[in-house]
Amino acid sequence: MVGSRISSRKKTFWGWFFIAIGAICLPMFVFAAVVSKLLPPSDNPVIAAVQNDRYYYLLVPLTLPVLVVPVYFHWLSMHEIFLAASTDLIRGKKKKKTMVEHDIVIQEHNP
Structure with a gap:
């Protein structure tokens, strides 16, 4: 936002x-x-x-x-988030929108 x-x-x-x-x-x-x-x-x-x-x-x-250790853990966390999101897409689950995402969608439709 x-x-x-x-x-x-x-x-x-x-x-x-x-x-x-x-x-x-x-x-x-x-x-x-x-x-x-x-x-x-x-x-x-x-x-x-x-x-x-x-x-x-x-x-x-x-x-x-x-710096190798924090970069590795950052990659690992992003990998886990990507896997969780991709399995939800494959199973057809819809992610609930957060309040910030909801506000952005409203602002895009009401300029």
Whole structure:
């Protein structure tokens, strides 16, 4: 119901905004994690701090294996929901509409 009120232009703006933020953050991380370690020691205190950093250098790559467990459980739950919905369709059972779905249907018929 709330999602239907968001205009297409606003959705497009936020989509491009997040893509731009990701496009800016990725090269910064690659520089901090990989490139800065290959450069000679710097006199600039900011670059020297990035070169001497060992926390984020290891933290970000090590979060990828940890994310496997939540991604697996999310897939498993979606698989169970899909199976339950598909077996109901095969058996011919109709799902009762929730209040939100009912409100959306009413709004679509009464603009």
